[in-house]
Amino acid sequence: MLSRSSRRSxxxxxxxxxxxxxxxxxxxxxxxxxxxxxxxxGRFERRVERVAQIAGLDRRRLLQWILxxxxxxxxxxxxxxxxxxxxxxxxxxxxxxxxxx
Numbered sequence: 001m002l003s004r005s006s007r008r009s010x011x012x013x014x015x016x017x018x019x020x021x022x023x024x025x026x027x028x029x030x031x032x033x034x035x036x037x038x039x040x041x042g043r044f045e046r047r048v049e050r051v052a053q054i055a056g057l058d059r060r061r062l063l064q065w066i067l068x069x070x071x072x073x074x075x076x077x078x079x080x081x082x083x084x085x086x087x088x089x090x091x092x093x094x095x096x097x098x099x100x101x
Contacts, residue, residue, distance in 0.1 A: 044093045066094040 048066070052059045070091030074084035 044090070045097065048097065060098065063094045063098050067091055067098065070094065 048059060048062060051057070052062045055062075070087045074087040074091065077084035077087060
């Protein structure tokens, strides 16, 4: 019979492949970077619609909040000497979505 620690170790080994699979793309073979993930066409719009619906928020108000957050976040990141690529891109997507509707 296996000891308690041996059973835990065996369980951990069984779960590792499942955790790694979550880091793969839809084809199951390439890692998805944070930058590439946000550039998937339609992803931002789908998320905005879903969050607005679930939270009971007006879509326009949510987009305004996202735009304000991305501006503040970008300013804070610039103060550290880094580049706020992701935050600027998110702000642009929010601004474009506000223009459309």
